[in-house]
Amino acid sequence: MYIFELRSPKKRKMKAKYLERRGFTNPKQVKTGKYAFHFEVEVDDSDLKKTIRRCKRRKLSYFYYDKQFARATNYRRRFFDAYNPPYRCQYCHKKLNENTVIVDHLIPVDLAKKSPKVQRLIINSGLDGVNDVMNLVPSCPKCNLKKGNKMGIWYIRGKLGYSRLYWFIRGLVRLVFAAAILLLLASVLNFFLNI
Structure with a gap:
């Protein structure tokens, strides 16, 4: 059809x-x-x-x-039937409730309509079309607006967003990076105080 x-x-x-x-x-x-x-x-x-x-x-x-x-009319209901709260944005890990969550197509509908390459990706991924629940992800309004109908890094972030290990490692790296900056600032401040 x-x-x-x-x-x-x-x-x-x-x-x-x-x-x-x-x-x-x-x-x-x-x-x-x-x-x-x-x-x-x-x-x-x-x-x-x-x-x-x-x-x-x-x-x-x-x-x-x-x-x-094509975009289905019932994809939001199918998403809420398949996934239980609490919801977190797949791209930034922000906590969301059922009122603030935006159900986003990981592979955008617009690209799926127009690009044979994206259509092959959907078929090879084992998805049953663009409205398959595995292609639907929770998103915050800010990330959804930034993503638009792009794939690229957003597709990778969306795929990684399924993994709790990814978010743990990402948080740990950010913590280590923040601690390194604080140590660097403390050593610079100590250097200037000793002069």
Whole structure:
């Protein structure tokens, strides 16, 4: 099953009836901004090539992706069913409660829709699509805003965030680093006092 995002080729508004008359069944309007929107149509595997030809013939701007890489409407509920409180941000380890936690997709939905490389990563990781509970992580608002739809270091931090050993070692390293700075400052202060 595929989802087609259809946009009007010109600046004119496109309506659902326009698409229905041209053979698209049940177009759903999706708002993408204050005044911007597009239509989504679900298409079976057997109708994929026919739909692509229809879009080209009608000069519609389109983008399609596999349905397993689309954002689900129930991913928050699935996350809360799978994981029990207390929650900690996967990226910074801040304590969160059920009201402040933001359920984040470790592999972003936007990248999963557009990048074949990311789609292969999802499949090779054994995930059942982008909304699999193993791809959902607790996040604080600050980290979620910083991460956006990036992967890179955020993906690594999210994977490491599962491990309690990682957080213990990270805390220990920070403590040792702080102690070293304090010792350095004390020795510099002692040096200047002895002069």
